[in-house]
Amino acid sequence: MRSPLPRRLRTAAALLAALGLTALMGPAARAETPPPIPDFADGFGLTQVDAATEVRSSTDFTITVTTPQVAGPHRIRIFLPSGYAAQPDKRWPVTYFLHGGGGNVDDAAAAPALRSDKMITVVPDGGLKGWYANWLMQNTAVGKANWQTFHLEQVVPFIDANLRTVPNRTQRAVAGLSMGGSGALHYAQARPDLFGHAASLSGGIDFGMAEVRAAVLATELNLTGAWCAVSNSSSTSGSGTCTGYGPYVDSDAIFGSPYPVFGADRIWNAYDPAAPANLSKLADTKITLYTGDQGVIDANTARAAATVKARLDRIGIPSRLVNYTNGTSLSPSCDGGHNYGCWAPAFADYVPRLEAAFAASATN
Known part of the structure; x- marks a missing residue:
């Protein structure tokens, strides 16, 4: 449901409804008033597009913002705990979910x-092919593309300022899948002061692999294929149709040259x-x-995950790797491939563990 009321009117209408004074509102306002949601103030370079707010319930809504850092309006979907409004003195941990290539916040x-x-749970738009990075080229057909700055320097403090979060790294996580899986690990590395927890699901997390670099190039050139078709939720099995990665951009647009010749791929390596x-x-x-580890994509994400796990082990950093292979150990819906039939039960396994870690760190 898209809210037809500006922010201040929406808040006033919700207050009247809560006080049982709906008779003071006109018939049209009573009919159109969405469930009450928190009121957000602009800031940190973000300006809201009021008419674009979508309210599904008081705990599931999407706001739309603009920023000089990334061209166009961008949606941020938010899931609040059911007790958020009823416990006005309580603060909550936050998880940022990063969607895959060809996907969106929904x-x-x-x-x-x-x-x-x-x-x-906060779900910021990551673009059809943003790769959670500040692009090398800012004058392509997609325009300004500083996705990392948008997310880490604008969205995170904006959320902390407008919602009752616990603004502490031990109470903040970043998790993503496919393109968002690499983004989650990268963001945790770029800003360890922000995130105490990071999870990658079927992520393209090893940029040293030619197959991962090829996937990035495919998104730049809008070569729709297996990665695009299954990294969005058009169907849980990944058989739905993907609309593509947006307009064609130069193959060097995001990270520069992918070829390891005379240091040309230095941005990829960084x-x-x-x-x-x-x-x-x-x-x-x-x-x-x-x-x-099934199919052409997860066969490669399994290799990437194994590499990352082995390197973490060598430098003495604890981590947890779950390779559910053909999916039988995870869920009947999972075939071991690159799709929500596997990612949904993976999150069902991960989120309770994350909640427990949040609770444990809150008592320390």
Whole structure:
């Protein structure tokens, strides 16, 4: 449901409804008033597009913002705990969910475990092919593309300022799948002061692999294929149709040249979540990796996850790797492939563990 009322009117209408004074509102306002949601103030470079707010319930809504850092309006979907409004003095841990390539913020609805009563879940738009990075080229057909700055320097403090969060790394997690899996690990490395927990599901987390670099190039060139078709929630099995990665951009647009010749691929290497120098930044971060090993995609994400796990082991950083292979050990819905039939039960396994870690760190 898209809210037809500006922010202040929406809040006033909700207050009148809560006081049982709906008779003071006109018939049209009474009919159109959405459930009450928190009122958000602009800030940190973000400006809300009031007419674009979507309210499904008081605990499931989407706001839309603009920012000079990324061209166009961008949606942020938020799941609140059911007790959020009833416990006005309580603060909550936060998990940021990063969607996959060709996906959007509504993909999070395909993983019911993300609707937790013990934490807030925030799902920022990551673009069809943003790769959770500040792009090398800012003048392509997609325009300004500083996704990392948008998320880490704007969205995170914006959420902390407007919702009752616990603004502490031990109470903040970042988790993603496919393209978002690499983003989750990268963000935890780029800002270990922000995130105490990181999870990658079937993530393209080893940029040293030619197959992962090829996947990035496919998104830049809008070569729709297996990665695009199954990294969105058009169907839990991944058989739905993907609309693509958006307009064609130069193959060097995000990370520059992918070819390891005379250091030409230095940006790829600097970003690479599997690079030992980057992994060493996760010494105080709780790391979880999930992957299957079936199909052309997860056969490669399994290799990437194994590489990351082995490198973490070598430098003495604890981590948890769950390779559910063909999916039989995880869920009847999982075939071990790159799809929500596996990711939804993976989140069902991960979220209770994350909730327990949040609870444990809150008492220390």
